[in-house]
Amino acid sequence: MGSFRPFELLWKCRVTPSASVLRFRVADGLPLGGLGRTAPTGVKVRLPSTEVEKSYSPVTHPAKAGSFDLLVKAYPPREGGGVGAYLCGLEPGESALMKVKPAEFSHLAGSPLRPGRWDQLGLVACGTGVAPLFQVASEVLAWNNGTRVSMVLACRNEEEILMRPELEEMAKNPCFHFHVQLSSPKLTGWPRAASGRITAETLQNCLPLPGERSMILVCGTDGFVETMAGPIQRVKLPDGKKRKVQGPLSGYLAQLGFAADQVHKF
Incomplete structure (x- = not known):
């Protein structure tokens, strides 16, 4: 699955009272999962200084290059959770640790x-x-x-x-x-x-x-x-x-x- 690396937040927009769309930069300018990847692609996000992780699927097309959008709901804090609230609390220019799910995740x-x-x-x-x-x-x-x-x-x-x-x-x-x-x-x-x-x-x-x-x-x-x-x-x-x-x-x-x-x- 690869290792966790920082992805910079470029933009965010609240779409409901409890959910936002967040756009993150892909540093190499390629599509998130690389060339030839089919939907669905996915990432795993890690909460800083913890082992807490949560998976998300972008809402952008897998061939989109240079960035990807996540639809994130900020659920109330609970033990073993909090990733959604953390992501929704980021400001543009800040980064989140993520790793891209392997190609097998795209298999249906x-x-x-x-x-x-x-x-x-x-x-x-x-x-x-x-x-x-x-x-x-x-x-x-x-x-x-x-x-x-x-x-x-x-x-x-x-x-x-x-x-x-x-x-x-x-x-x-x-x-x-x-x-x-x-x-x-x-x-x-x-x-x-x-x-x-x-x-x-x-x-x-x-x-x-x-x-x-x-x-x-x-x-x-x-x-x-x-x-x-x-x-x-x-x-x-x-x-x-x-x-x-x-x-x-x-x-x-x-x-x-x-x-x-x-x-x-x-």
Whole structure:
């Protein structure tokens, strides 16, 4: 995975009351993961003077050179946490220690993302889980080969919808559709949103049907992923750290007839 090195903050913008987009410089002027890297790319950030680390996926296209953007939520301080609040507290010119995740992180269902692999892609996210899925959608739509992308995003309320302007812009592409499910009642007549929790019926109405040419990607909190697609499992490594593995498929997507090789959990 390489070693931790400083990445300078160039710019930041608050996008919701608790989340910001942060732009960091890539010193060598190359794309973050190097040439030829496919989505999703990822970084691991270390809290200064601690062993506390947290992973993030940029929301910029993996081919973007010279900088990358992170969508970061400043969660309340807790033991073993605080990376998000630390990043959101940085000012332009300051740096954060990060290392780029290896190329294997870009593998979805065992191999890199490539044109023609699937005809339809379904994306299911909550909160900052939208970040890696937005990056995947950006790459797939850039192929301009007719691959259809559908996204279902769960949010607490309209104020907490992350990347809303970017998603609206992306939705100008006829191959992309997104739907937002709000746990709080709607306050406006925005047609893309509905009130209530995501259900199996929501997914059935918004995602592609199960099939060999369809793939569903799920990203969010552990509880959210488990409800949608079954629990992610963590295998303990020799150094004491844990690595995520897919675990069995269950939840709503299994109920709808998807097979384990048609679903990838982040």
